[in-house]
Amino acid sequence: MTAAAGETHGEGKSFTSLVADRGDASQPASPVVIEELALANHILFREGVVDGFGHVSVRHDKRPDRFLLARNMAPALVSADDIVEFDFDGNPVNAKGRTIYLERFIHAEVFRARPDVMSVVHSHSPAVVPFSVVKSSPLRPICHMSGFLGEEVPNFEIRDHAGDESDLLITNSRLGAALARTLGGCNCALMRGHGSTVVAPTLKEAVFRAVYTEVNARLQSEALRLGTPDYLTAGEARTSAANIASQINRAWDFWRMRAEGKL
Numbered sequence: 001m002t003a004a005a006g007e008t009h010g011e012g013k014s015f016t017s018l019v020a021d022r023g024d025a026s027q028p029a030s031p032v033v034i035e036e037l038a039l040a041n042h043i044l045f046r047e048g049v050v051d052g053f054g055h056v057s058v059r060h061d062k063r064p065d066r067f068l069l070a071r072n073m074a075p076a077l078v079s080a081d082d083i084v085e086f087d088f089d090g091n092p093v094n095a096k097g098r099t100i101y102l103e104r105f106i107h108a109e110v111f112r113a114r115p116d117v118m119s120v121v122h123s124h125s126p127a128v129v130p131f132s133v134v135k136s137s138p139l140r141p142i143c144h145m146s147g148f149l150g151e152e153v154p155n156f157e158i159r160d161h162a163g164d165e166s167d168l169l170i171t172n173s174r175l176g177a178a179l180a181r182t183l184g185g186c187n188c189a190l191m192r193g194h195g196s197t198v199v200a201p202t203l204k205e206a207v208f209r210a211v212y213t214e215v216n217a218r219l220q221s222e223a224l225r226l227g228t229p230d231y232l233t234a235g236e237a238r239t240s241a242a243n244i245a246s247q248i249n250r251a252w253d254f255w256r257m258r259a260e261g262k263l
Helices: 031-045 104-113 128-132 145-150 173-183 203-227 234-259
Strands: 055-059 066-072 083-087 118-121 188-191 195-200
Touching: 031 055, 031 066, 031 083, 031 118, 031 203, 031 234, 055 104, 055 203, 066 104, 083 104, 104 118, 104 173, 104 195, 118 203, 128 188, 128 195, 128 203, 145 203, 145 234, 173 188, 173 195, 195 203, 203 234
Parallel strands: none
Antiparallel strands: 055 066, 055 118, 066 083, 118 195, 188 195
């Protein structure tokens, strides 16, 4: 199919997020997966990780080479009807003329590079961004709830791939692949002057990690005001992450009720 008006190809950038559908829609994803993805958007907004910007995706439960992501809209407003299926080239297959996120390539390339990843959260959470621009203070786990961060979080420098006049956005596959390489086998990567990308083996855990990446950044900033923090060791981070992962539903159920206005 032809490109939508205003779209450019290759290394060029599209300044519109209206893109023609390509390929064939696969067997529909589970309604439960779609509903949980919509809810994840609401939780991330309620917990202060996203505002009018940011997005969360989940790998298609029947097609591991596809993923699900909302159309271009504020996360708090996402419903099940707003979920769109994409291939790993960032092409929508059932957007049906609706606009889509410019930075869908973050999700596409991470899913392509990391078969273990089932969900991706990209956000500009406010306490995290300062750690992306102060190289002398790397983001590190300061409490047991954020052991998934590992010993230190890598920081993606877009200038290395797009020069010093970019808008810092990941708007094509080449930049998405570069970000995925920086992420490597980690659970989180900072993006200098931009935000972060967090990944996990489940949607619920990706939401948990995104929330506690922001919490850790706030706590680390406070600790740095007092002195030199005593960070988790690699072993403490690994053991804490494994144990806390068994408690994800406890947090998810609480956040779900709060997002639904029941608390």
